[in-house]
Amino acid sequence: MTSEINQSVVVEVGGGRVRGVVEGAVSVFRGIPYARAVRFGEPEAVAPWRGVREAREFGVAAPQLASRLARAMGGFEVAQGEECLSLNVWAPVGDGHPVLVFMHGGGFSSGAGSLGWYDGAEMAALGDVVVVTVNYRLGPLGFLRLPGVSAGNLGLLDQIAALGWVRDNIAAFGGDPGRVTAAGQSAGAISLVAMLSGERAEGLFQQVILQSPPLGMLPDTPDAAARTGAKFLQELGVTAGELGAVPVDALLAAQVAVAKGFGGQVVPPFQLVGDGVVVAADPVAAVSGRADGIPMLLGTTKDEASAFFSDDWDAVAAVSEQIFGGPTRRLSESREAAWLFEFDWYPEGSPFRACHCLELPFLLGTAAAWRHAPMLQGERPQGLVDEMRGSWLGFIKDGDPGWERGNARHFTGRSC
Numbered sequence: 001m002t003s004e005i006n007q008s009v010v011v012e013v014g015g016g017r018v019r020g021v022v023e024g025a026v027s028v029f030r031g032i033p034y035a036r037a038v039r040f041g042e043p044e045a046v047a048p049w050r051g052v053r054e055a056r057e058f059g060v061a062a063p064q065l066a067s068r069l070a071r072a073m074g075g076f077e078v079a080q081g082e083e084c085l086s087l088n089v090w091a092p093v094g095d096g097h098p099v100l101v102f103m104h105g106g107g108f109s110s111g112a113g114s115l116g117w118y119d120g121a122e123m124a125a126l127g128d129v130v131v132v133t134v135n136y137r138l139g140p141l142g143f144l145r146l147p148g149v150s151a152g153n154l155g156l157l158d159q160i161a162a163l164g165w166v167r168d169n170i171a172a173f174g175g176d177p178g179r180v181t182a183a184g185q186s187a188g189a190i191s192l193v194a195m196l197s198g199e200r201a202e203g204l205f206q207q208v209i210l211q212s213p214p215l216g217m218l219p220d221t222p223d224a225a226a227r228t229g230a231k232f233l234q235e236l237g238v239t240a241g242e243l244g245a246v247p248v249d250a251l252l253a254a255q256v257a258v259a260k261g262f263g264g265q266v267v268p269p270f271q272l273v274g275d276g277v278v279v280a281a282d283p284v285a286a287v288s289g290r291a292d293g294i295p296m297l298l299g300t301t302k303d304e305a306s307a308f309f310s311d312d313w314d315a316v317a318a319v320s321e322q323i324f325g326g327p328t329r330r331l332s333e334s335r336e337a338a339w340l341f342e343f344d345w346y347p348e349g350s351p352f353r354a355c356h357c358l359e360l361p362f363l364l365g366t367a368a369a370w371r372h373a374p375m376l377q378g379e380r381p382q383g384l385v386d387e388m389r390g391s392w393l394g395f396i397k398d399g400d401p402g403w404e405r406g407n408a409r410h411f412t413g414r415s416c
Helices: 121-127 137-142 154-173 188-195 222-236 238-243 248-262 283-287 313-334 382-398
Strands: 008-013 015-024 025-034 052-054 087-091 097-103 132-134 175-185 207-211 297-301 338-343 409-411
Touching: 008 025, 008 154, 087 121, 087 154, 087 207, 097 154, 097 188, 097 382, 121 132, 121 382, 132 154, 137 154, 137 248, 154 175, 154 188, 175 188, 188 207, 188 283, 207 382, 222 238, 222 248, 283 313, 297 313, 313 338, 382 409
Parallel strands: 015 052, 097 132, 097 175, 175 207, 207 297, 297 338, 338 409
Antiparallel strands: 008 015, 015 025, 025 087, 087 132
């Protein structure tokens, strides 16, 4: 990296030069394109640019509907557009740093790596790690399967393309491409398990962190996904050949209609497809016991499902165990190098208890970014922030979060 007198920083990447900005102890590069989105097609290489491309502003988020988890996390508004395949880098001074690449959740239907919730500045400065967050395609634009139109799993291929970009370019930001930890939460976490089960992401990361992976949610079969795609086409009232010209607003409206008839509160209508190449039919079975040498840090919150509904705590416990807790423990037990955790803390009297997403404020983002999240009720104990970040950084840097394998670490906040 080369610094200029106005505290901007210029870096050479595959497409050309990008200019970021120095903010405190890190240099920040926002909105760097890692691939080009082609509607219902696989991500393509970015066309090179001349001169220096400004990387001071976040790129647009994938077109999306309101978050299903706004009741717990709070809502957000972001600029949206189909040309959404960009990533963001927070880099401390120096070279050879380990790298954390974070894939956001949102049920394959909402979210963005540019949200303040996932800001990487504090983690990068605290741990001398390079932090990368990623935007990828969502909803039908990312996960529609329709013969002759889309093979499905495009949003996952976007994530794989981003990890390929990191491998090829992160050294320019002071990162070590041989020390990449891929992390994800919820949809981002199950995406990483899907990558490990398939044939397209081999060698792109050396460690993995899985936060609240919904491993009890199997990918759609190709036939089931195609039937959902046919319903989507029927709602739009167009032929497959006309789908490429349909306005984005109409695509999102049809997504709503399909979701209403889909049923369920956790499983989204557009998600991973077990095609046997990009994603195994049963990713957990495919990854369990595999001697790939990839260490895992994985776990859940205690009351995962309460973010979706909390009027029946017996049902919350059952769904939390079926979709999140049980499968995550079993995956941990099947791996040679795996560290399991459970996040148990919650604000006293919270109607959400230790719900899905509650661990996120203790890892990424700032206190200001999380201030209005209903699930926190104004609380974010700094001691628990320090404890969580210390464990995650121990794993990212040294492959050891600080507790013995085989014994789950419970984050309760009581030691803070």
